[in-house]
Amino acid sequence: METLANIPVPGEVLDEIIEKQRGKPGMLLATLEEAQGKSQWKYLPGETLAEVSKKLNIPYTRVYSVATFYSYFNLKPQGEHVVVVCRGTACHTKGSKALLDEVADILGIEKDADGADSFYTTSDHLFTVKTVACFGQCAQSPVVEVDGVIHSNVNAQKLLKIMSRVKKKKPEK
Numbered sequence: 441m442e443t444l445a446n447i448p449v450p451g452e453v454l455d456e457i458i459e460k461q462r463g464k465p466g467m468l469l470a471t472l473e474e475a476q477g478k479s480q481w482k483y484l485p486g487e488t489l490a491e492v493s494k495k496l497n498i499p500y501t502r503v504y505s506v507a508t509f510y511s512y513f514n515l516k517p518q519g520e521h522v523v524v525v526c527r528g529t530a531c532h533t534k535g536s537k538a539l540l541d542e543v544a545d546i547l548g549i550e551k552d553a554d555g556a557d558s559f560y561t562t563s564d565h566l567f568t569v570k571t572v573a574c575f576g577q578c579a580q581s582p583v584v585e586v587d588g589v590i591h592s593n594v595n596a597q598k599l600l601k602i603m604s605r606v607k608k609k610k611p612e613k
């Protein structure tokens with residue numbers, strides 16, 4: 441596993457985004473959304489948040505609060521495909537820890553001593569794996585989201601099929 445290089449959204453790209461959004465309602469959210477979409481690894485590095493704060497003349501703490509409040513925004517680089525395993529109580533009871541381990545096995549990732557890895561990206565940048573506290577779909581646990589699509593009652597076999605399927609197609613940009 442590795443951490444992808446920290447690459448801020450280029451200043452001129454941010455300028456274009458901001459010019460398009462300036463004065464519109466929800467300008468900050470829309471700017472952050474578009475900036476994330478333009479970032480190579482679909483995330484908002486600290487430098488980008490600072491630039492947005494400066495260019496929009498909004499305090500950094502507010503920009504940061506918005507970026508951390510919405511789970512849509514990523515503060516760490518994302519691989520081409522993103523697998524999110526729910527680690528809430530209902531999903532845990534139905535075996536989500538085993539599923540998280542299964543994902544690591546499928547991807548050939550060595551788990552750390554206590555198997556607690558909850559965020560990593562494969563060295564080929566193909567998959568990012570992370571966890572979430574609850575998807576709000578506890579009745580269908582265990583729940584796993586792959587590339588934005590929620591899958592319920594997931595078991596190891598189903599997960600393997602889903603991951604093989606997404607691996608074959610390019611993610612939507």
Ligand code: FES
Pocket residue numbers: 526527528529530531532573574575576577578579581582583
């Ligand atoms: S605990 Fe997993 S969806 Fe709620």
